[in-house]
Amino acid sequence: MTENETSRAERFASGKAALDAFHDGAGHGVIESLADIAPELGHQIVAWGYGDILSRPELDPRERQLVTLGILTAMGGSEPQLEVHIGASLKVGLTPQQIVEVFLHSSVYCGFPRALNAVAVAKRVFAERGLMPLAGEAPGA
Template identity: 45%
Template sequence: MADETRPGDGFLSRDDTGDERLARGKAQLARITGRSGEEVMAALADVAPDFARYIFEFGYGDIYSRPGLDLRTRLLATVAGLVCLGHAQRELEVHIGSALNCGASRQEVIETIMQMALYAGFPAALDALFVARKVFAAREEAGTPPAQG
C-alpha cells in the first residue's frame, strides 16, 4: 500500500491538485486574516498572477495548514521572522493583526517583538513596535481592541 502523505507531515495528500491547495489556502487565509485574499490576487493579476497563487497554495494551503503548531504559535513565529527581516512593515502589519485574530494577546505580540531586538537589533524591533502600535490603535478605533495578555 502506497503512503498517502508526504514524509513527515502526516496531513497533505500527494494527490492534492493545485486547485485543492488553492482552495485550502484561501480558506486558511480567510480564517487567519478575516479576509478572502481576493484583493491580493487582484493586485497581482496584471503583473504576477502566478505569484499570488503560490502564496495561497504553498504559504497558506501547505505551510499554514500543517499540523504540529497551532495558528497562534505560527503567527507569533511569523511576526518574529518579519521583525528580523527589518524591511517588511506591510506584511508585519497584516501578520500582527492575524496573530491577534488567532488568539495571541497584545502583550504576546509586544514580547515577541522585544525578544527579536536580541537577534534583529533594536532598530528593527523599534520599527516593529511602531507597526504594532498602529495595528492596536486601528483595532481600538474599530471597536475590536486586542486582548491584554
C-alpha cells in the first residue's frame, strides 16, 4: 500500500468507527446504497464526514446530533437525511422529547412548515420504534 492509500484506508476506518457510534442500520444503508453508483461519495461521507468532522472531540455526539437536526430542519427538503439522523439522535441518547424540542426551537428561525415536516418525520421514526405517543403540554396550557 502506498502512503496515500494507507491514509485513505485509515481515514475510512476512523470514519467507520464514528459511523458505527452514531448509526444503526439506516446510516449504514445510506453508504451501502451508493456502492453501485457513487462509491466514492460513500467513501467521502465515511472518511471525511465521519472520520474527519463528526469524530472531532470539541462536541460530543449528542451535541453534534442537536446541531445536525437543526440544520437539516432549516434546510428543508432533507427529510430522508433527517430520518437517519433522528435515529442517530436516539442512539446517542437524545430523548424523543428533546428531538421534538429541537423542531419547536427551529420553527422560530426557519418557520412552521419546515418544523412541521421535521415533526412528521420524527413521528414516523418514533412510531416505528414504539416511542409514540409522546406526552406533552396541551395547546393553551
